[in-house]
Structure formats: C-alpha cells, structure tokens
Amino acid sequence: xxxxTEKTIVDIAEELNLSVSTxxxxxxxxxxxxxxxxEKVKKMARKMGYRPxxxxxxxxxxxxxxxxxxxxxxxxxxPATISTVxxxxxxxxGYNLLICQSNDSYEQEIALADxxxxxxxDALAVSxxxxxxxxxHFDVFIENNIPLVFFDRVPKDYNVKVIKGDDYLGGLTVTxxxxxxxxxxxxxxxxxxxxxxxxxxxAGYKSALQQHKIPFKKSRIFYHELTRENALQTCEKIFAQQxxxxxxxxxxxxxxxxxxxxxxxxxxxxxxxIKIAGYSNDPRTEIITPSITSVDQYPALMGEKVxxxxxxxxxxxxxxxxxxxxxxxxxxxxxxxxxEGPVVKVRGKKK
Amino acid sequence: xxxxTEKTIVDIAEELNLSVSTxxxxxxxxxxxxxxxxEKVKKMARKMGYRPxxxxxxxxxxxxxxxxxxxxxxxxxxPATISTVxxxxxxxxGYNLLICQSNDSYEQEIALADxxxxxxxDALAVSxxxxxxxxxHFDVFIENNIPLVFFDRVPKDYNVKVIKGDDYLGGLTVTxxxxxxxxxxxxxxxxxxxxxxxxxxxAGYKSALQQHKIPFKKSRIFYHELTRENALQTCEKIFAQQxxxxxxxxxxxxxxxxxxxxxxxxxxxxxxxIKIAGYSNDPRTEIITPSITSVDQYPALMGEKVxxxxxxxxxxxxxxxxxxxxxxxxxxxxxxxxxEGPVVKVRGKKK
Numbered sequence: 057x058x059x060x061t062e063k064t065i066v067d068i069a070e071e072l073n074l075s076v077s078t079x080x081x082x083x084x085x086x087x088x089x090x091x092x093x094x095e096k097v098k099k100m101a102r103k104m105g106y107r108p109x110x111x112x113x114x115x116x117x118x119x120x121x122x123x124x125x126x127x128x129x130x131x132x133x134x135p136a137t138i139s140t141v142x143x144x145x146x147x148x149x150g151y152n153l154l155i156c157q158s159n160d161s162y163e164q165e166i167a168l169a170d171x172x173x174x175x176x177x178d179a180l181a182v183s184x185x186x187x188x189x190x191x192x193h194f195d196v197f198i199e200n201n202i203p204l205v206f207f208d209r210v211p212k213d214y215n216v217k218v219i220k221g222d223d224y225l226g227g228l229t230v231t232x233x234x235x236x237x238x239x240x241x242x243x244x245x246x247x248x249x250x251x252x253x254x255x256x257x258x259a260g261y262k263s264a265l266q267q268h269k270i271p272f273k274k275s276r277i278f279y280h281e282l283t284r285e286n287a288l289q290t291c292e293k294i295f296a297q298q299x300x301x302x303x304x305x306x307x308x309x310x311x312x313x314x315x316x317x318x319x320x321x322x323x324x325x326x327x328x329x330i331k332i333a334g335y336s337n338d339p340r341t342e343i344i345t346p347s348i349t350s351v352d353q354y355p356a357l358m359g360e361k362v363x364x365x366x367x368x369x370x371x372x373x374x375x376x377x378x379x380x381x382x383x384x385x386x387x388x389x390x391x392x393x394x395x396e397g398p399v400v401k402v403r404g405k406k407k
Numbered sequence: 408x409x410x411x412t413e414k415t416i417v418d419i420a421e422e423l424n425l426s427v428s429t430x431x432x433x434x435x436x437x438x439x440x441x442x443x444x445x446e447k448v449k450k451m452a453r454k455m456g457y458r459p460x461x462x463x464x465x466x467x468x469x470x471x472x473x474x475x476x477x478x479x480x481x482x483x484x485x486p487a488t489i490s491t492v493x494x495x496x497x498x499x500x501g502y503n504l505l506i507c508q509s510n511d512s513y514e515q516e517i518a519l520a521d522x523x524x525x526x527x528x529d530a531l532a533v534s535x536x537x538x539x540x541x542x543x544h545f546d547v548f549i550e551n552n553i554p555l556v557f558f559d560r561v562p563k564d565y566n567v568k569v570i571k572g573d574d575y576l577g578g579l580t581v582t583x584x585x586x587x588x589x590x591x592x593x594x595x596x597x598x599x600x601x602x603x604x605x606x607x608x609x610a611g612y613k614s615a616l617q618q619h620k621i622p623f624k625k626s627r628i629f630y631h632e633l634t635r636e637n638a639l640q641t642c643e644k645i646f647a648q649q650x651x652x653x654x655x656x657x658x659x660x661x662x663x664x665x666x667x668x669x670x671x672x673x674x675x676x677x678x679x680x681i682k683i684a685g686y687s688n689d690p691r692t693e694i695i696t697p698s699i700t701s702v703d704q705y706p707a708l709m710g711e712k713v714x715x716x717x718x719x720x721x722x723x724x725x726x727x728x729x730x731x732x733x734x735x736x737x738x739x740x741x742x743x744x745x746x747e748g749p750v751v752k753v754r755g756k757k758k
Contacts, residue, residue: 105547107525122522130506131487139481143508147515152522155481155506157494164498171473171503174458175526196456313694343664345696 063104072100123366124172124180125155126165128209133309133338134355135183138207141359142181142366149367151178160185160281166193179203179366184210186251186281198378203369207362209251217369219361219383221353223253226387227260230305230333230351233389235268238400239303239331242270244277245290245315246307254279257307257335268402282307287314295322303331303395309338312348316394331395346393358385414455423451435470436501474717475523475531476506477516479560484660484689485706486534489558492710493532493717500718502529511536511632517544530554530717535561537602537632549729554720558713560602568720569733570712572704574604577738578611581656581684581702584740586619589751590654590682593621595628596641596666597658605630608658608686619753633658638665646673653681654746660685660692663699667745682746697744709736 065083069076074097082089082097123146127135143153154175158165165185172180173196180197184206191214197204198215210218227244234242244261247254258277265272278293280286287310294301295318306312312334316326324330326346333349334341341348361383369378416434420427425448433440433448474497478486494504505526509516516536523531524547531548534557542565548555549566561569578595585593595612598605609628616623629644631637638661645652646669657663663685667677675681677697684700685692692699712734720729 102521102544102547105524105551107527120522120525122526130481130490131484133482136482136487140508140510143510152518153507154522154526155508156504157491157506159491159494167503170453171471171505173456174471175473175505176458193453196453200456317694340691340694343668343691344694 063101063106065106068097068100068104068106071104072096119178120176121151122175122177123151123153124175124177125153126158126168126172126180126182126184127155128158128160128183128185130155130157133340134208134336134353137355138183138359138362141356142363145360145363146366158185160187162187169193169196173197173202177202179205179370181205181207181362181366183208184251186248189250203366203372204378205362205365205369207358209253212252213380215378215380217365217378217381217383219358219365219385221253221358221385222387223256224260224263226335226351226353227257227305228264229260229387229389230335230349231261231264232267233349233391234303234305234331234333234395235264235270235402236399237303237327237331237395237397239301240270241299241301242276242303242305243294243301244305244307245282245287245311246277246279247282248279254307261305276301282311284310284314287311288318291315291318295324300324300330302329304333306332306334309334309336309341309348309350312350312394313340313344316344316346316348326394327396331397333395337390341390341392346396349392349395350390352388352390354385354387361385414452414457416457419448419451419455419457422455423447470529471527472502473526473528474502474504475526475528476504477509477519477523477531477533477535478506479509479511479534479536481506481508484691485559485687485704488706489534489710489713492707493714496711496714497717509536511538513538520544520547524548524553528553530556530721532556532558532713532717534559535602537599540601554717555729556713556716556720558709560604563603564731566729566731568716568729569731570709570716570736571733572604572709572736573738574607575611575614577686577702577704578608578656579615580611580738580740581686581700582612582615583618584700584742584746585654585656585682585684586615586621586753587750588654588678588682588746588748590652591621592650592652593627593654593656594645594652595656595658596633596638596662597628597630598633599630605658612656627652633662635661635665638662639669642666642669646675651675651681655681655683657683657685660687660689660699660701663701663745664689664691664695667695667697667699677745678747682748684746688741692741692743697747700743700746701741703739703741705736705738712736 065076065079069079079097082094125139130136139155146153156168162185191211194204205217207219210220246258249255262272278290304315312332316332319326319330326332335351337350337352341350416427416430420430430448433445481487490506497504507519513536542562545555556568558570561571597609600606613623629641655666663683667683670677670681677683686702688701688703692701
C-alpha cells in the first residue's frame with residue numbers, strides 16, 4: 057500500500073518563497089491575491105501533491121468545490137443525460153461532479169453515501185435505487201447542513217428538495233393513447249412498487265382504464281426490475297396462452313424494445329396485432345422498426361432544475377434549511393409507429 | 408455555507424464507551440475486532456457524521472477504500488459498460504468507485520484529476536479525452552505512489568499500466584471486410600489524431616487499402632469528434648458530388664447510424680448502393696434496419712482487466728513501481744446487414 061508524506065501549505069510557501077497566508081488565500085481564491093500568484097501557487101500545490109484536506113485542523117469550513125451524484129445506472133439514457141446536464145451547469149460555477157452508480161443495490165447506495173460524505177462533497181444529488189424506502193443513510197448530510205436534492209426516484213416524507221417527473225400523468229396519457237388507438241386489453245409492465253414513480257405510473261394506468269370503463273385485471277400487470285432478461289420472461293408468460301393482449305404499456309424502453317423483438321419472433325405484427333408503448337424516450341425507440349411510442353421526460357430540463365436547486369442551497373449563507381419541497385417536470389407523449397392505427401371512439405368520459 | 412464541527416474517533420469512543428484503539432481498528436476492519444463491534448462503531452460513526460479524513464494528522468497511511476475513474480462520456484455504451492464492470496469487480500474487494508466524465512475537455516480532465524486526488528482515492532483509472540497529449544496532470548498520482556491505470560484511450564510514453572483494444576487490427580479488419588464485399592472507394596471517418604486509437608485505426612485502414620492495391624486518397628478521410636452533428640456535416644460534404652463512395656468505415660457507431668439515416672433520406676440503398684460499418688458494437692447497431700456491421704471491443708473483458716490491474720497494484724506492499732506496460736484486448740468483426748453482399752475476388756495479398 058502507498059506511503060505518502062503529505063505536503064502542507066507551509067511546504068508550498070517555502071518552495072515559492074511566499075508567506076503561508078498568501079498561499080492559503082491563493083488556494084482559497086481570495087480576491088486580494090493576483091490571478092498570477094494564484095496560478096503559481098496552485099501549480100506548485102499540484103506539483104507537490106498537496107491535498108486541501110490536509111489543511112490545519114482548525115480550518116473546519118473548507119469547501120471542496122465538489123458535488124456528489126448518486127444514480128442507479130450511468131448507462132441508462134435518462135440518468136446519463138441528466139448527469140451530463142448537471143455536470144455542465146455546475147462546472148459553470150466552478151464545481152466538479154463525482155458520479156456514483158448504485159446498480160439498484162440498497163446496500164451499495166448506503167456505502168456510496170458514506171464514500172461521498174468522506175470525499176467531502178459540498179452537496180449531493182440522488183436518484184435512489186428501486187428498493188430504497190428508508191433514507192436515513194442520507195441523514196448525515198442534512199445534520200451537517202450539506203445540501204441534498206433528490207430527483208426522478210425520490211422520497212415522499214423526507215426533508216429534502218425533490219424534483220420529479222409527472223409519472224401519474226405519464227401512465228394516464230400512455231394508457232389513454234392505447235385505448236384511443238383501439239386497445240381493449242392492455243398489459244402494464246411496471247417496476248417494483250417500492251419506487252415512487254412506478255406507483256404513480258400504475259395509478260395513471262388504472263385511472264385511464266377506469267375512465268374508459270375497462271375493467272382492471274390484476275393478472276394483466278407485472279412487476280419486476282425492468283431488465284431485458286425480465287422482459288423476456290414476462291413475454292413467455294404473456295404469450296403462453298390466448299387471448300393475447302392487444303396493447304402493452306411498458307414502464308421503460310428496454311422492456312418495450314425487448315417485447316417488440318419478441319413479438320416479431322412469434323410473428324405478431326406491431327402495430328396491427330398488438331400495440332406497444334415504452335417510457336423515457338430512449339433514442340433506441342426512434343431507430344428501431346417500427347419506431348416505438350414513448351414518453352419524453354425532459355431529462356435536460358430535469359438536470360437543469362437539479363443543478364439550480366443545488367446552487368441555490370449552496371448559496372445560502374446560514375445553515376441550510378432543508379424541507380420537503382416538490383417540483384414537477386412535465387411529460388410529453390411521443391406517438392410513433394408501434395401504436396399507429398385509426399383513432400377509435402371509446403367509451404367513457406370525454407377529455 | 409455549511410459550518411461543521413467535525414467528529415473524531417475520540418468522540419465515537421466516548422459515545423460507545425469503547426477504547427479509541429478499538430474504534431480505530433473497527434473502522435479499519437481489523438481482524439481482531441468482531442463483526443458486531445465493527446457494525447456498531449460504523450453505525451455510530453455514520454450517525455455522528457464522522458469523516459475518516461479527519462483522523463489524527465499522524466495517520467498518514469489511511470486508505471479511503473475509494474477508487475477514481477475518469478472517462479470521456481458516461482453515456483457512451485463502451486465506457487459505460489467498462490465502468491460498470493470495473494465497479495462490480497472492485498466492489499467485491501470492498502472498494503467504491505467515484506466516476507468522473509471529462510466530456511472530452513482537456514481542462515476538465517485536469518480539474519477532475521485534482522478533484523479525485525483531493526478526494527483521496529487509493530487508485531485511479533483513466534480513459535483520456537480526445538485531445539490529451541500531455542499527461543503531467545496525473546504525475547501527482549505517480550509521485551505519491553497511487554496506482555494509475557489507463558485504458559482504451561491511453562498514453563504511449565508514460566510510466567503507467569495501459570490496457571487497450573487492438574485498434575490497428577480493428578481498422579484493418581473492417582476495411583478488408585468492405586473490400587471483400589466489393590467496395591473499391593471507401594471513405595474513413597476518424598476521430599482526431601491526437602488520440603492513440605484513431606491513429607491506429609487509420610493505419611489499419613491504410614494497410615488494408617495497400618494490401619489490396621487500392622490507392623489511398625487523402626480526400627476520402629475525415630477527422631472530427633465523432634458526434635451526430637459532425638457526422639451530418641460530413642455527409643453533406645461526402646454526398647455533395649459524384650462519384651459517391653461505395654463503402655464507409657466510421658470509427659464509431661453513432662457516426663455509422665447517422666450516415667445510415669442520411670443515406671435512407673437521399674434514397675441510397677444500404678447495402679446495395681453503399682455499405683456502412685461502425686465501431687464498438689453499440690446495441691443500437693443491432694436494432695436498426697438494416698443492422699450495422701461493427702467491431703466488438705469486448706468492453707466487459709477490458710473492464711475486468713482494468714479492475715485486476717488496479718487490484719494488483721493496490722496489493723503491492725512497497726511503493727508502487729509504475730512502468731509502461733501494455734496489455735492488448737482482442738477485437739472481433741460483427742458482420743451485419745449493412746455490409747451484406749457476395750464476397751468478391753479482390754486483388755492483393757492472400758490472407
């Protein structure tokens with residue numbers, strides 16, 4: 057294991073023949089220090105391997121200019137887009153972003169919260185795992201006045217800023233769209249109900265059925281982690297017996313794409329025999345044939361709101377007062393070939 | 408800004424009525440401490456907001472059990488897959504991963520190297536920006552014996568472990584495949600030559616032409632950041648005048664997909680009128696119609712090798728001896744519909 061002899065600001069001051077206070081102020085971007093001196097000091101600090109954390113113990117109030125981000129999976133289109141927007145916005149204000157992925161493991165999320173706390177982030181943004189219902193591993197941030205913002209997958213009763221999509225409206229809109237295109241027997245494939253957004257999409261699905269007087273059947277709804285493997289297993293179940301559904305609303309696009317490929321394999325025509333809709337507007341939904349109807353969740357807008365919320369909390373000069381405060385990002389149905397067909401008259405309430 | 412009163416192990420010891428050395432050893436997973444005590448201490452440490460970095464200044468040799476990763480873009484299939492494999496492997500050994508994306512900005516990469524150094528990572532893995540030719544911002548890791556591994560986009564003359572794809576063979580294989588499918592006028596779209604792997608893919612492209620006695624034309628090669636926007640601009644140039652090329656080898660899949668869509672728009676048939684191949688085997692190449700020929704770079708294998716290299720360096724008990732040491736990951740051509748056609752007899756060397 058590595059042995060380090062940590063350098064202090066005293067070493068930098070000696071090396072540059074400057075006073076310790078000048079070095080300290082240069083490193084902290086004090087306005088009285090010239091840009092040239094700041095650059096010289098920072099360059100030497102880098103060269104000497106100086107780490108700000110090794111500052112004298114008395115300096116309790118040091119800022120790392122680093123912000124932490126925890127997302128379920130960096131490879132998914134939606135969190136990847138949000139992460140990049142957050143990073144670009146924060147960078148404009150001199151912050152660097154440390155990204156961690158929980159891989160939808162609750163234990164991993166706890167470990168990452170600890171890791172980012174120890175890495176001394178100035179603020180933290182989180183989209184939780186599918187299974188996070190206890191948020192106490194983030195208490196340490198609140199207790200230490202470190203700004204905390206949740207987005208997309210969020211808590212309900214926790215004193216934090218929350219920025220989320222309109223998942224109820226999303227579920228309602230997709231299901232109504234399928235009904236208006238003639239579907240009468242719609243399967244919904246949902247994520248686990250430990251996660252807020254799936255509860256809401258399911259509620260939207262049920263509301264749409266009810267509004268159109270289509271009976272809700274428990275057997276037409278499936279819950280699992282929305283992976284390709286799970287989608288294939290669910291297809292085996294759905295198409296094991298007649299009658300087949302005439303519409304499928306999948307709560308993510310990976311599932312919708314997998315179902316489309318499965319239907320192709322068993323010679324079901326999409327959209328003629330069965331209509332398919334996904335969620336999140338992953339670019340793959342546009343390039344596949346037929347293209348797949350999905351829901352745009354405006355990830356760039358969500359990323360901007362998250363960055364703005366973090367910056368606002370960071371600018372508070374007093375200890376940060378975190379309280380529950382919800383902001384809703386709109387959604388938009390993107391109708392594509394996978395749900396094409398004549399608009400049919402449907403029973404139920406007029407819009 | 409937040410004011411923190413940092414807690415020390417002394418505070419934790421007092422709170423739990425344990426000795427300071429027991430708390431210290433529990434936090435450092437010492438084998439003599441019971442799992443129960445470790446859990447109790449860690450829980451209290453978390454509750455009290457204890458950060459390991461605030462350990463007594465004498466403890467120079469503390470490990471963060473955290474590893475840093477810098478990649479160009481987390482949203483790209485190839486680095487996202489590698490990152491996830493690295494994370495999973497390191498987690499098995501008790502390490503958490505902090506991921507940073509440079510967005511292909513050299514300045515940003517320098518800032519992130521500083522940030523991860525300050526975050527006290529125990530080791531660092533890097534895939535550089537397209538423009539990184541000076542690697543001195545990573546010197547501080549080498550000088551302080553912090554293991555450093557580069558992958559995919561790597562330096563040539565820098566004393567580090569390097570794990571890379573066989574990009575020369577990749578460029579050669581794709582170009583030969585196009586020639587064997589009848590292409591005689593092949594455009595190559597490359598990334599900037601500041602980045603090692605594009606130099607090698609271009610060399611492979613040129614070798615294949617030479618082997619088949621097809622003259623190399625400077626006007627048939629384009630260099631840019633391989634974004635969708637750049638691909639569209641390049642299409643405008645390529646198809647502004649006849650004769651059109653009969654084959655295009657794009658150095659990434661985003662570019663190949665964009666070209667395919669462009670050809671569709673101008674009513675060129677793929678593969679009949681023009682054949683298209685990409686690079687990296689992004690899942691999108693498989694779902695688009697026609698599916699696109701690409702090169703599998705075995706990202707999971709590369710991720711495993713990177714994790715293994717990090718762990719090996721971390722296990723060295725003496726100061727880490729970093730020296731240039733290259734490991735090559737194989738490639739495999741994945742032939743798909745976009746290059747289909749009869750295999751033609753071609754001039755040049757036999758295989």
